[in-house]
Amino acid sequence: MSSLSVYHVLSPDIPNKVLTHFEDIAATLGEKGIRFDRWQPTAKLQAGASQAEIIAAYQVQIGTYKAERGDVSVDVISLDSEYPQKAELRARFLKEHSHAGDETRFFVTGRGLFSLHLDDYVYAVLCEKNDLITLPAGTPxxxxxxxxxxxxxxxxxxxxxxxxxxxxxxxxxxxxxxxDD
Known part of the structure; x- marks a missing residue:
């Protein structure tokens, strides 16, 4: 289940707020300029689907996204426990960073935790299957x-x-x- 936990930077062990309803998560993040959405495939995907098959299953949503945001590149990233450099990759992305452009991820399967450092708060967003999150450029x-x-x-x-x-x-x-904590 997707969730949003909001922490004060001085209280990393105790969230001020925990939300699990999609509408509440989307509204709370929306107030901070973060897009949180859900997409459904237009075609059934089989395990091990290729990048082209995955993109084709979401082509309608991708087309709408491109119409809203302008031309963007689209690719698929897949990571599992067999990936040889998984520990190095995890360590890299566990360091606070930002990007010059917007960062958008749509979870086809699995899950990941985005932690956003916004002013004096950390917004920990657990994204799961069918969740889309867009972080505006410069979001730590x-x-x-x-x-x-x-x-x-x-x-x-x-x-x-x-x-x-x-x-x-x-x-x-x-x-x-x-x-995993």
């Missing part, structure tokens, strides 16, 4: 797929604005719970 955040990752996600991004991580140097992520 970190991402955790857990020690045994399992997800397939569609990435939508504007390549012209830069995709490389811009690490903040803030160690805040180390004070907050991860996906």
């Amino acid at each position: 955040h970190w991402f955790d797929a857990g020690e045994q990752p399992h997800f397939v996600a569609i990435r939508l991004r504007d390549e012209s604005k830069g995709w490389e991580e811009q690490f903040t140097g803030d160690e805040i992520a180390s004070r907050f719970q991860g996906l």
Whole structure:
């Protein structure tokens, strides 16, 4: 189940608010300029579907997204517990960073935890199957797929604005719970 836990930066062990209803999560994040949505496939996907099959199953939603946001690149990222550099990748994304362009992820399967550092609060968003999240450019955040990752996600991004991580140097992520905690 998708959830949103909101913490004050000085209280990383006790959330001020925990939401589990889609509408409440979307409204709370929307107040901060974060898009949280749900997409349904237009075709049934089989386990092990190719990138082309996955994109085709969501082509209607991707087309609408592109019409709203402009031209973006679309690809699929898949990560599971067999990935040889999973520990290194996890360590990299557990460091607070931002991007020059918007970051959008749609979870086809599995789950991941986006933690957003907004002013004096951390918004920990557990995204699961059918969840879409868009972080505006410059949003400080970190991402955790857990020690045994399992997800397939569609990435939508504007390549012209830069995709490389811009690490903040803030160690805040180390004070907050991860996906497996």
